[in-house]
Amino acid sequence: MRDKPLMVIAGVVVLVAAAVAFVAGEKLGHGKAGSHAMVGMPASAAPPSTAEPAPHGQQIDALRRGIPISEEGPPPPMARVENTDIRRNRAYPMQPPTIPHAIDNYQIDRNSNRCLLCHARANADKFQAPPVSVTHYMDRNDQFLATISPRRYFCNQCHVVQTDAKPLVANTFKDIDAVLSESKGN
Ligand code: HEC
Ligand code: HEC
Structure with a gap:
């Protein structure tokens, strides 16, 4: 060795x-x-652990409702989905409109898209549904495709049902019409 x-x-x-x-x-x-x-x-x-939780819309960690990270709060009641067929106003022109009807069990996967049953251009008249707008047929180079663009296929990525949920975070957004009428007043 x-x-x-x-x-x-x-x-x-x-x-x-x-x-x-x-x-x-x-x-x-x-x-x-x-x-x-x-x-x-x-x-x-x-967050002070003894303090009362701040009311909705007045806190930063809205999702935890002021409850310390080491504790589990009672779950808030689930929001009720509105199924009224009444459209809500859009806050700005390019906002995806909220869905004015329930979408329970509307399946969207590789093989089928329940939303397009009614909202595709070809079927819209049968169901009296507004057809998806032309942007839904455009690819990212602004080329128009014959069928729905893959980037607009999963509708719920952008469109949400209407619920009676209260805003979780305070918000002072004004739409353009409010801003314009304020500036006219001055
Ligand atoms: C059975 C037919 C049908 C299906 C399926 C359906 N919709 Fe609708 N949708 C309608 C009709 C009809 C309206 C017009 C308003 C109303 O009557 O509720 C509408 C309205 C809408 C609007 C409002 C458009 C606007 O300009 O305000 C959106 C957004 C929408 N649907 C999205 C969806 C999405 C997303 C799905 C799938 C998860 C879906 N819809 C599935 C029939 C349908
Ligand atoms: C990437 C986000 C996105 C996805 C995914 C998407 N949309 Fe939209 N949608 C929008 C936006 C933004 C608008 C409003 C501006 C416009 O028309 O492009 C809109 C508008 C609409 C409108 C109203 C059209 C009109 O002329 O007023 C309907 C109906 C609609 N979408 C249905 C659908 C359905 C059904 C799907 C799934 C097949 C879908 N959208 C997928 C973003 C999206």
Whole structure:
């Protein structure tokens, strides 16, 4: 065993390298976690656990309703889907209109698209449904396709049913008509 001392030295070198890598990793890891914590929650914003939950629309962590991260709150009642056939106004021209009817069990997958049964151009007259607009036939290069564009195939990506849910987050959005009439008043 002429090489024995050599092997011992090699072993020691490997161990030392591993230890250095471990310590460096620990340091880096903690450094990162620390900086995330700084970004995620400034010390002043920690929610006081005894306080009453702020009412809807007046808090930042609206989805948790002010409940500390270590506790599980009672689930809010589920919103009721409105099935009234009454269209809601759009807040701006390119807003996907909300769906004025229930869509329970309307299947959308690779083989079938229940929405298009009524909303495709070819069937719209039969069901008296508004046909999807021309944008739904355009690909991302603005070329018009013969059938619905793949990027508009999964309707629920953009269109949502109308519900009686209260807004979770406060919002002071004004539509363009409100802005224009205000500026006229001045
Ligand atoms: C059985 C036929 C039928 C099916 C299926 C159907 N719709 Fe409708 N949809 C209608 C009709 C009719 C209207 C017109 C308003 C009304 O009568 O409710 C309408 C209205 C709409 C509107 C409002 C358009 C506007 O200009 O305000 C949207 C958006 C919509 N549907 C999306 C969908 C989506 C998404 C699906 C699938 C999840 C779907 N619809 C499935 C018949 C249908
Ligand atoms: C990527 C988002 C997106 C997807 C996916 C999408 N839509 Fe739309 N849709 C819109 C937008 C935005 C508008 C309003 C502006 C416009 O007409 O392009 C609209 C408008 C509509 C309208 C009203 C048309 C009109 O002339 O007023 C209907 C009906 C509709 N969509 C149905 C559907 C159906 C059915 C599907 C699924 C096959 C679908 N949409 C998929 C974004 C989308």
